[in-house]
Amino acid sequence: MSDFLPTGIQLTYLVAASLFIIGLKKLSSPATARNGNLLAAIGMLLAIVATLLDRQVLNYQMIVVALAIGSAIGAIAAYKVQMTEMPQMVGLLNGLGGAASALVAVAEFWRLLGTAEPVPLDANISMLLDVFIGGITFTGSMLAFAKLQGLISGSPITFPLQQPINALLLISYIVGSGFLLVDPTNLPVFLGLVAVSLVLGVMFVVPIGGGDMPVVISLLNSFSGLAAGAAGFVVMNNVLIISGALVGASGLILTEIMCKAMNRSLISVLFGAFGGGGSASGAGGAAAGDRATRSVDAEEAAMMLGYARSVVIVPGYGMAVAQAQHTVRELADQLDRLGVEVKYAIHPVAGRMPGHMNVLLAEANVSYTQLYDMDDINPQFDQTDVALVIGANDVVNPAARHDTASPIYGMPILEVDRAKHTIVIKRGMSTGFAGVDNELFYKDKTMMFFGSAKDAVAKLVSEVKHL
Template sequence: MSLNLSLLEICYLIASVTFVIGLKFMGNPKTARRGNLIGAFGMTVAIIGTVVLHDQKVPPIIYGLIVLAIFIGTIIGWLTAKKVAMTKMPELVSLFNGMGGACAALISLIEYPHMQHETGSMVAVLAGLVIGSVSFSGSMIAFLKLNGTLNKALRIPAYNIINTLIMAGLFIWVVLMIIMPGFDSALNLYLLLFFALMYGVLFVIPIGGADMPVVISLLNSFTGLAAAFGGFLYGNKAMLTGGILVGSAGTLLTLVMCKAMNRPLSNVIFGAFGGSGADTGSGAEGAGGSVKDISTTDLAVLMNYSKKVIIVPGYGLAVAQAQHVIHEIELLLESRGVDVKYAIHPVAGRMPGHMNVLLAESSVDYDKLLEMEEINPEFSSTDVVLVVGANDVVNPAAKTDPSSPIYGMPILEVNQAAHIIVNKRSMNAGYAGIDNPLFYDPKTSMLFGDAKTVLTALANELKAL
């Protein structure tokens, strides 16, 4: 082995170690940021090492293209990541994940005509192609769903059967390409690519928006797997460790998220959320009674003379960019001696932990953010609960109605409080498409309107008191 390649192996060793340490550090709030930087450092070492340390005679044009691609990618990636609003982060993660998947698929496409068609590398190349493509097209659909372009769960009839058939077909196709002489033509490779891309689309499209975080996490581990197959193909240790780490950690993270919603993964992928199940749900509850609304003036008075107020923020708050106003209201109330806390459901926002990040951004004190288990016993001693842009996480049907699609999901028990104020833009059903009996509770008053507008009005009323 030449000196260059020996040095490259050391670069990869450094990268692998930093990936493990980086991920470990990211598991603790104190060290998380350092962990991310450690990982980024290792990645830089691996990339620069790969470009510089090799024994190939590389034509200048190819060298130029590599450097140009890295240069353009760095600028675009950096600017997008820096400029995007905090609320848009989940879809950005999905987008970047898709890029990684596409990268893995492209590697396989280039490699295929040049390689020895022996079993081991065939498996690695074809698996990289299929998994990378599924991850790419799936992530793009998840991205479109999260940014609202595709906001309905589209269900073709018998999609479960069709998807399972395509999945089985992809598997058989790969096996045939490996074992059947003459079946490994370029045309068959492109057909495989086409069906893998289609599978990614069909796999994600029927899944409701509320489950998107789980899907992104799953696709994230897919891309990890695709990277690992690339590593297997080239015997590249950095790709192997990075890919497998993300593959296994991502799978575990997916399961943890499912657990937070009290739904098995199979239910997310094959189940009906916001589909047929929700129709029966809304049919049963739709005629559930009338709702009453409350003005900001009345609410300001009510809150001002309360002892204890709990705010339940949901994604609606984030969409309306109302996290700063809510913090202002919190400070106003506290200056009047009201005890104010935030109740954070594990899946509040679009991803677990998303809401904490958003509220931290508007400098809400960390100690005021209470998780579900801590805050649930406190609702019964609370005067006013203000639910802003959250719906499914406070839906009592999850506890009381076995026919509800979210039955069994742990919820914030806001209906224990003396007054419940729900801010929503309209009476439309929530993200999961399920009607909410909480709105018809005699203790509940609705505060209709855009969260930011209404809460700004509320803050002004409070100041005037």
């Protein structure tokens, strides 16, 4: 039995890794995402059980206590968190994953420090990488959480000599790592490297504007996977290496997709300090000079929607802030009752994390068959009677197509201005995170319906019911 146990553990790890890969594949479609998540969770359960049966695990009492505490906190947090706060939750979990991985390296260094055995070069390099990536992930994710939660300003924070300081910190880590490779038991140097990695995480996120958070969350998620993979090399755990590589690779691919959706390079996202936003003018008033907008009330907007043949709803961060997803679904149900074909147009970077709008609409039980990504819905706007924009801004700004002076020039957008009519629900005339005025608001076919997304849509629902 004792001879079979190591083989059985490795076979279980192989099954778990296979379930991770299958689950990740199924997450690519809303139709199979739930099953994919379940398969990946089963894989993780198998991996945990196999690890607990490993003879290297010595203190089961402490592990049981940790499992109980962690499970309780996780269950309560998952039950309490609002879907609109999911980006904060993802950022927090990314940070905790990075911290856990870094602590594995710290614990292994401490163990080796208390023994006379020499530190292998590969183990030393793995520990240094684990501390570096895990530390950056932890403090960077915590800062991202604080920005998304509103604990600190979501605007870019810059100061003189910021990039030279970052370069100095990175060089310090490289030099310290070289010193530690020569003298692997130097505790002050190791602790100094831990501190440098934590500071680098803060410096990494502070210049990021709130509108760039989808990219940053995705990148930090990738970092958490890379940190886990490095921790796997530290403790020589195969399933940790595989799962970390999967998360790291998928996160990097998603980051690249998000950057393309914004027509920006990752370097400009990380170091461009983009997203300061702009000031608002009075609701319904003129903006950007003497240009004027056309306003519409709930009754007129409801008539336009109710008597249309096709309506495309474009959700944005304003819908998320107002928690209006359930009211939006109710409006779609009322329009469907009148025979109106309703679709939802989802921009890749709408919201504060990848898939933010999809998650909110799924919570409101919107059928995934009604959700269309940007490439699929854009050719259909020419045949759309009414495009209803709810809290979206830069992702529907036509200036991205033709204004070479605009900071969003070249960014793929949802082309709602091609619809026969466009209704924009917005609190006022404030700009989006890019800080530029939206020329969509001044188009002849555009009508502004000012107010909170939830209240405005509720008024539409009430009026549509009377049609």
